[in-house]
Amino acid sequence: MKGGEAGERITATWTIVLKETAALSSQLVFLTRNILQVMKASFGKDTFILPNIVHSLKVENCRQLNVLLDIAGVIPNEMFILNSLMLYNIGNLTFLNTKVNAIPPYQVILENITNIDYIPSHSFFNNMFDLILLRNVTINHVESEAFMNITILKSFMWDRVHVGVMNTSSISNVIAPYGEAMFQDSTFGVLELVSVHLAAPNVQRSQVQSPALLEFFFEAVDLERVQLSLVTFNNCRINDMRLNALNVIADKFVFVNNSGFKLVMPRAFSIQAREISLIDNDFEYLQTGAFESISPAMWYNSSEKDVSYTFRGNNITIADAGGLHVDLYSYNTIQAKLLLDNNLFLCSCTHLGWLAVVASPGDHMLGLQEFHKALLDPRTKNMCWGAKCNLPINVLEQMVQTELCFANMTNEDLCNYYYSTNQPSCSSHNITDVMCIVMFLVILVFMVKF
Structure with a gap:
């Protein structure tokens, strides 16, 4: 790791926690002297290399910090794995490129980071993490495969994270079978193709029909012991969602109080979960098929009865023909609950596209008229907005007819x-x-x- 440029006056705090095996007094004295010398050098041009008896490292109040997550890679002759890396109050944080087989810390916490230009590919790659937490962090863009083939044991959380562009497969094959993945109070400019791929399934081996899915999930973790899996997006602003932008497999998927969505492309929401909830969101423009990959397909042959899709309290400005329906064939086949109530639609003659029946092949289109009938049912209390009166959306059907x-x-x-x-x-x-x-x-x- 590197501090600021030589000659700068920097007030920073470096906290070192030693492993229990390093508790001998002679070792402590030796280590303390070395750390003092290295810390002085780290604020110039030299690199601060951690001794292999360090358990965790916390850096605070740094104007400029360069970090190589593969700390073990700088000590090739010794087996060294850092348990925790905590970075707080950093002005400009730069991640140095790591090897594909890097061994990063088990816990990574980034908090109050003013600027990260980019998170490079393979920064978090092919490893198991206890926790990855980003809080109050600004990132210009996240490169492809920055978070790739990793297993999260407790939590993968982004809180108040502001990202310009999430590149294709920037979060790819991230498995959180024992805990949760959460994005809250964050903003995303562009979510490119499959930019967020989270797999947190709470399913049994016998329920997975696809050989590819079997290989993907069950070689990574023992899903027979899974107790909880939850993926949440809460109070986020997402401007542009490309094809399959959100690709999630989970027990529960909760998408609440999010806004933006100036463009939501076909199959932008590719979600397979037992319980899926889209509640109190503000959608500006949904293209044809934006939700059609929302499905309970993983539970198609399951004995699990509590399967549901909730679309409640959302505001919809523009939705193209077929812009609102989900995988109706799968939901109807297993007789799942569809709760479609208390939504607001911009009601005008130029915003009726979603009512049209799309002439498109595939089982997912079966039952589309019934789906629209359920939305238009006055008992669901789906209403118009933009009018000066309390107007139920079934008036739109009358206008068309x-x-x-x-x-x-x-x-x-x-x-x-x-x-x-x-x-x-x-x-x-x-x-x-x-x-x-x-x-x-x-x-x-x-x-x-x-």
Whole structure:
């Protein structure tokens, strides 16, 4: 590791925790003298190389710090694995390129890091970690395979992390079978193709039908002993999601109170979980098939009955045809619960694309009309936003069926139309409801045109 440039005045704290085997007084004195000498050199041009009896290292209040996570690699003749690396209050942090077979610390904590230009490939690669925690960190971009083929025993957490670009496969094959993966209060500019691939399955070997999945999961960890697996995105802002941007296999997937989503491409959400919840999110633009890879497929032949998909309290501005449906074939086959309620849709004649039935092959399209019927059911309390009245979205279906959109209706017209067609006054005049609606539509279209 390196400190600041030579001649700079830097106030930094280096905390060294020794292994229990280094408790002899003579060793401690020798180590203390060496550390004092090395620390002085580290603030110039030399590198601070850790002795092999060090258990953990904490660095605080550094303006510039270069870190080589493969600390064992600088002592090739000795078996040295650092248990913990903790970096706090660093101005500019640079990760040096590591070898593919590097041995990083078991625990890595980065907190209050003003700037990381990039996290290079293989920084966290092919190893088992107890904890990876990033808190209040700004990263310009994360390179492909920066987090690759790793197993998390407790937690993989990003809290208040701000990332410009997550490159393709930047988080790839990260398995968290015993704990959780959590992203909260964070921002992401672009999530590229399969930029976040998390596998945290709580399944038995007999439930996995694919030989490729069997090889991938069960060679890495003993899933027969899995107790908990949870992947959470909470209060994050994601601007651009490319194809398969989120590729997650978990017991539970919770996606709550997130916003942005100026572009969500087809299959951007590729989620397989027993319980999937999308709640209180603000979606600006969902392209066709944005959610169609949300599926309970891992539990297709399972005896597990508590399988569900919850889509509740979300705001949707624009959704293309087929932009809202999930893997309906799999959900219907296992008779899973679909909870689609209390969502808000921008209701106008130019935002009706999601109602169209897409002519696309594949079992995932089966039941699309039933899915839309469930969304439009007044009992689900899915409503319009953008209008000046409390308008249920089933009015959109009426607009399409009556070709009312050709009249270029305003929001005020929508409200007038809804209240006029839902008043009991017509029946009191011995006129059928259908006749009343038709009469109103004729008058309304005439008024709009002239």
